[in-house]
Amino acid sequence: MTVLHLADEGETADFAAFLSRLLHYDRGAAVRLQAAGTALAVFGRPPSFEVLAIRAVRLAKPYENGLDVTLDVTVSAGELLETLDELAATAGVPAAVTGPPWAGVLPPRGGWTPESGLPGPQALRGMIAAGVAEFRSRTQELTPETRTRAELDRVGREIWSRTVGDTSLPVRAVHAAQSLGFLRPGGESVLFSSGAWLRLRTPYGSIAVRRAGVGTLGVSVR
Numbered sequence: 001m002t003v004l005h006l007a008d009e010g011e012t013a014d015f016a017a018f019l020s021r022l023l024h025y026d027r028g029a030a031v032r033l034q035a036a037g038t039a040l041a042v043f044g045r046p047p048s049f050e051v052l053a054i055r056a057v058r059l060a061k062p063y064e065n066g067l068d069v070t071l072d073v074t075v076s077a078g079e080l081l082e083t084l085d086e087l088a089a090t091a092g093v094p095a096a097v098t099g100p101p102w103a104g105v106l107p108p109r110g111g112w113t114p115e116s117g118l119p120g121p122q123a124l125r126g127m128i129a130a131g132v133a134e135f136r137s138r139t140q141e142l143t144p145e146t147r148t149r150a151e152l153d154r155v156g157r158e159i160w161s162r163t164v165g166d167t168s169l170p171v172r173a174v175h176a177a178q179s180l181g182f183l184r185p186g187g188e189s190v191l192f193s194s195g196a197w198l199r200l201r202t203p204y205g206s207i208a209v210r211r212a213g214v215g216t217l218g219v220s221v222r
Helices: 009-025 077-083 121-140 149-160 171-179
Strands: 002-006 030-036 039-044 052-061 070-076 090-093 113-115 190-194 197-202 205-210
Touching: 002 009, 002 052, 009 039, 009 052, 009 077, 009 090, 030 077, 070 077, 070 090, 077 090, 121 149, 121 171, 149 171, 171 197, 171 205
Parallel strands: none
Antiparallel strands: 002 090, 030 039, 030 070, 039 052, 052 205, 113 190, 190 197, 197 205
16 A cells, blocks of 8 residues: 655644545545645545535655655545554555546646635634524524425525625635635635636635636646
């Protein structure tokens, strides 16, 4: 099994927390791993949010057991989590799985341009709290006959598809960032765009989402 040497125990613990959060939303979650040298990018897609989550993991040294200079594989998030050894700061790469469709279409590597109009961290967290409160209030008002999964989904889509501030970023992207542990106090969030993609970047991870009404320009299939 290919062995990854993570930077330290803290990096390993944060990586484990990210995988655990993905598995909370999808017990069968897969992640795509891309690495070169001492940088590892981990891509996942929590289905509840319809976004792409990206976690950068620092490696202490390149991988072992026969790899050359790069790693690109889609694996089970659950199996990967089981291989993490926090004390040793290592992870084993499980056998590859047949990747879900999203794993074949990733945001571009470069060409990202800063976007203005993103509110500050406190306003972002307030926006999420307001959205959660509105969802609870509106769904609690439904009668037993109308409280169907389809109606709950409709209310959720209406709330989380709203845009953030003066940007075209959907609120669900910020909600995903908070739910996955990316939106923490003291960390600055920055919005970037590249082709059809928007990317909310924080010091702890990024959320990428396709802009509504934009075609396939800028999509990387790799």
